[in-house]
Amino acid sequence: MTVRIPQPRGGTPTTRTRSRGFGRGEPAGFVVLALLLAAFPLLASESVVNVGVYALIYGLAAIGLTLLMGLAGQVSLGQAAFFAISAYGQAVLVTRYQVPMVVAAIIAVGLAMLAALLVGLPLLRLRGHYLALATLGLGIIVTVAATESEFLGATSGIYGVYKPTFGGRRYDSPAEYFWLLAPVVFLALLLARNIVAGRIGRALGAVNDSEVAAECLGVDTFRLRLQVFVLSAGFAGLAGVAYVHWIGVVNPNAANFPLSVEFLLMSVLGGLGSVWGAIIGAFAVELLDEGLRSLIPTLVPGAEGEVQLVGFGVVLTAVILFVPGGIHEVWRRLLARLQRPAPASDEPAAVGTDVEVDAAPLLAREGRPAAGAPLLQVRDLTRRFGGVTAVNAVSFDVRAGEIFALIGPNGAGKTTCFNMISGVLTPSAGSVRLGDTRIDGRKPHVFARARATRTFQNLQIFRSTTVRGNVSVGRHLRSGAGMLRGALSLPARAEERQIQRSVDELLALTGLAADADRPAADLPFGRQRQLEIARALALEPDLLLLDEPMAGLSGAERHDLVRLLRRLRAGGMAIVLVEHDVEAVLALADRVAVLDDGHLIALGTPDEVRQDPAVLAAYLGVGDDQEEVVASAPGADGEPARKDGA
Template sequence: MSLFSKDPGSVRSKTGFWPNNRGTIIGVSVLAVVILIVPFTASSSLMNIAVFSMIFALPAIGLSLLMGLAGQVSLGQAAFFAIGAYTHAILLQKFEMPGPVAAVGGVVAAMLAALLVGLPMLRLRGHYLALATLGLGFIVMIAVREWEFTGRTTGIYGYGRPEVFGIPIDNNGLFFWFVAPFVLIGLVLALNLTRSRAGRALSAVNDSELAAESLGVNTYALRVKVFTLSAGFAGLGGVFYAYQVQIVSPQVAEFHVSVELLLMVVIGGLGSVWGAIAGAFIVELLSEGLRDLIPAIIPGATGEVQLIGYGLVLILVIILLPGGLYQVVRTSWAAIRRRMGSRPADAGAEADAASEASGAASAPDAPDAPDAPRVPAVSTPMAAGEPILEVIGLTKRYGGVVAVDDVSFTVPAGRIMGLIGPNGAGKTTCFNMITGAISPTTGTVTFLGEEVQGRKPHVGAVRGLTRTFQNLQSFSSTDVVGNVYMGRYRKGRAGIIRGMLGLQGREQYRHEEIARDILDSMRLGDVADLAAGDLPFGRQRMMEVCRALASEPALLLLDEPMAGLSGGERELLAALLRALRDAGLTIVLVEHDVEQVLSLADTVAVLDDGVLIAHGEPEAVRADSAVIVAYLGTDAEEAEHELKELEEHA
């Protein structure tokens, strides 16, 4: 099968619709033609810049995947670049290994180093990870400078240029062609990854890590894999660097190299693989210019003073052009298409598309008397009535505050259990402990016979425990169908390797079709291709329910799903929940609309100040004096009196 993945065509990436196969082929073909022409037309100085642009494009592509896709800021990409270069040079010079073997060794060494340091470091987040990778860069730089095996400050040298089919690669034109095929292949692999199941999952993690994990995404493992892959790209760039300069010294691991790579990604546009290649060329041009400009402005300035120029450029790009060149290209292309009067290629990038989205979002709500919705596929791993979820002694303390106190209940399979209580009663905290979002202080949560308390949300999710959220957790970087598609994550099998090779087209297409069917059943088919953030609040709620149903859960936990819904949407959702219960799905429902819960639920549990005060059938709970006290704020005698009055009026 082709390296170019077959794409469904309508699901967006972080920056717009997923690019289709045709666009990738055209873009790569144009770049290949340019690569063929450059050595015949460029001057010697420009040719030198072009060669180093190709070399640094590889680590820039890796860093673009890490920062733009995985959302991890790394200031240590130069460390892996240096590890690849040093390993390659050492294997060539000291062990006299064949060039291909030495090259593979350099890439593998960089990836192994990334795996070893990534396992602990990627548990960090944000600026902590950036500082940790910065420290890694300094460690590698000092190690190669002080270690005799790496030649100390002299470095490794004495090996020759490579040969291809007996032809020595002894000039910049040939070396440019030597590197270019690897850049093109790396470009295609990276583009495929951004469209793949793993790429979409990483994009979702950037939007809402908790929501992604609740759909079965092991975010930590995925980030480690992308971190390691990014280092592989850097190591390969280091291999070509070692060949080009024919000497590897500690300068290759210095901080300014990481700054250059970061600048390439930012100038090109975060999340854009194409932008990384363009950014590499621009930064190499900038680097040559700064070598002449800085000494002219600051007499005698050399070395790291050049970083001043990089810093100024980086600041200006972030302030004036936060989306980089990719944003300029998208905006310009959208303007051209709009001026030509045709449909925009990227709806998310244009004001017209935003207007259309707002119009569609303002479309009439679901009808007041909707037909019964079609029921999506339901997973029923247990016979009706058997305990699918057992909560025993669940307690959560925050210092001296007890949010949930010794709560125990059992949820039978094939039933709807309502969990109600006044504001601040501990309902969402219970949900969070059951799903793994937070760890309980004490107590156990057993799902399908396995204890899941204190474990990450993806552990329960892969077994069929799925939830929605009180505060919307939509994936804003994609459209509505892309959100629901993510619900299919645990049903997919394609990993990073299959995604990069484009070997998952059928799986993607099948899951997207299922996602669209679910949206149609919930009257959201007309907005499937709109950006999720363009929908009104109520329809985003419905979308989140669709996303949860797409995972075919065994147990569905809904945290205030009717908040913000119109009357017609409430009826539609209530009809769906009844149909799902009849089909065998188990549901736990938290909702402020007590009457709606009592009309839907088979059993109801009531929390008040973190304590379970009632649990039973709806009518029994309705008549419980402790429940009336909790909701009305009266004492027990007044509650009894009000209850008698209600019974007399009834």
């Protein structure tokens, strides 16, 4: 996307362009991690190094669970099931079929990922505790299947799995096995970090914040959740391979519930907000495990593993209550206090107001339908909620290069129409066509792929990220890096740099450049409205639906928004506007549709609508005290807009 930025007089705004490179302090963090992993076996006793081996093994599974829970927002209690599937697969291949270890590992991890794909297709349609219970059931199924299968050794399991041998060296001591695993864990952490920092990570973080907003920006939420579910199983499968080669045996206990709880505790204690937390949590939990093994029998003579599981439960509950962000969140807050950034200003940034700039078309693109061509066709659109008809047989067209307003009293059905057009709601009857494509009843990401998007009456910003991060999600469909390219990082860097350049241009255009790195949740309400519009424009839509965009804006911000919408119209974009500021809308729109109690009561130019008796009755008592908001704003020709909206 190429955008000409209006420059304020007297200077050029400075914007920062970021690639997907390492953030501040991350390179040093990886260097420190590498040094610690290399030195740990030299500094710790053999028993502690043995604990470290288990921490690395389980840390791999915890990295996958952190991606699934922290990134995709899906709670799983079945991570041990995929761990066990891979461990059993590896044991069978190397002991019974003499498959080389590395080849067997690839097959075993593939089995775990295939199992995740097959169970994820139905299970990921569930949400919240339903998904957690379903994945818990998966672990029980794997445990029972392994116990009852003679091929898998029943309760005894499969034993005799050899220690790894590379270059004529057998890795059979804790120190040697630790050094063998350390590069694997280091690489897994790096790949997971790259995914989180890239296009896929942004999209999944957005889904976790607001699924409907992410869908309306083109994110196929189910597909992405399935991808990360399968990837998470791959990490668990890799951990299962490392586990079976270390202890030499696998039995049904590898899929039991306590192990899933242990993986969960590692992710939560370390911090779901960062993949780094998985490794930190793994070491913390394994050391805690050793401590509980020694402490519980002293406190409760004759206590078995069930009491130890209670200890894990107490720790997990305490973390959720007192440190919900885990160790990573504590560390982040500490750094924030030490850095003490200067407070950000809530004053809107200056946006250029030159007549020449205000008249220039904005975001025009080749291939966009010609001005005046039918773009959106709504026919007999109806929505019923039980016995209540919220929208009844509404029909209208929207043309390219026009501002079309949809107005009406509260409860008239305006937002319901928006929801049906954008795919958030399925119509009870009627049809919606965008160009030549019928989109009614389709998901919002289909609407977005047809180059259309929307904002929301109730703000749907992505609160867990920054202003720049929000607008970057809007570029999801204008970029293409998938899971593999994102993990490898280098192939996606050029694309990421282009995304950030486009984002910085849009932030400057909408007056948000000064807040680019500010948490979106910290913006004032009016600036959050502007952020939603900037994020929608990042999609480069041909059709833009704005649901009450002027709500919460100051007078100056409204003037800027009016200028922006006129420039977008001049660039050929079609804009459908729902707004309660009736006089402002009538002065801005080319055509107006009026809804009342779910029925279309008027459709025409602003002058025609002003004089319609049905409209006058619906709006009895509405004055013109706010008419100057738009009337005084420069029109597309640089002159103040006339009162009749011409």
